[in-house]
Amino acid sequence: MDLFPPSNELGATLGRIRGLVLTQETAQHAVDLLAQVAQETTPNASGAGVSLIHESQRTSVGATDALVRTADDLQYTLSEGPCLTAWSTRSPVTIDDTSTDVRFPQWSAAAADAGVRSCFSVPLLRGRDSLGAMKVYSTVPAAFDDADRARLTSLSIAASALLGHVQTSETSTRISSELRESLRSRDLVGIAKGILMEREGLTESEALTALTARARITGVPFRQLTADIVNGHGDHGSEDASR
Amino acid sequence: MTFPYSEEQRAMITAAIVESGFSTGEVWLHYFSLSGEVDEYEVEAYLAGLMPMPALECDLLALAVNELIDELPPRRRAPFGDELVRAHAGTGDAPSP
Incomplete structure (x- = not known):
């Protein structure tokens, strides 16, 4: 039994606990930071956010301001919206005008009321996994052009690689x-x-x-x-x- | 330390883990909770056939795997007609004829 001194497995366990506490903080820090970067790379955005999604439930969210947070929260209370769709279909979703878009009637109406007029949401993909979504919002219709979308898509690839390594809270x-x-x-x-x-x-x-x-x-x-x-x-x- | 069927035991423990879909981490955590002494890295090596474990630890690992399997939700059973009739009798939502 001397091959396996008790300190060994206790050390492993403590290492795990410490590592996990660290990753929990890291996940929140990472989504906050990435939301910031998304906004900075998209000058036309009034706000940006990053959500980690697991089984249709949001596990962590980073948002640059209260409007982004509100628009994001609405998706999970209404169970519909661009980010949930981007996450589940693994493809980007553009909404040019929330007051006329018909794909997410409840969410669009509520988002338009809150002041969000357009948005672009891109899934965070890592291999076969869909980790969540990254999105930019604007208070004016059709705020994002092809260049904005291409930039955010490139950013999402780097973001996915980073987020794939942190555990969700x-x-x-x-x-x-x-x-x-x-x-x-x-x-x-x-x-x-x-x-x-x-x-x-x-x-x-x-x-x-x-x-x-x-x-x-x-x-x-x-x-x-x-x-x-x-x-x-x-x-x-x-x-x-x-x- | 080893007994004649230790390799057979190892292979069958590994097969049971693979078949039930548990990760080595999940199995090790339960084994650890049952007072298992061998750490996760070495249990993984044992399961891969790279190193032996003391016989008692092997049995404890087998116990851990079996307890995890016992906790899995049972497969869904098909209902008989009269069971459904009885189940709906009390609820008052009798099907329309």
């Missing part, structure tokens, strides 16, 4: 809570092993063998089985009598 939250769970459950196994060693005079590996054998015979999940032993400690043999 949703994923990292999920993983780090799984890690906490897993450490707790590992702790329970350790306590249960100690109880069996003390109570039945076993070595550590004999105790673990006994526990895995019990899990196999009873079909009770290991975590529950060890938790039962830990909670039933002092009440000798009650968990054995019931099985």
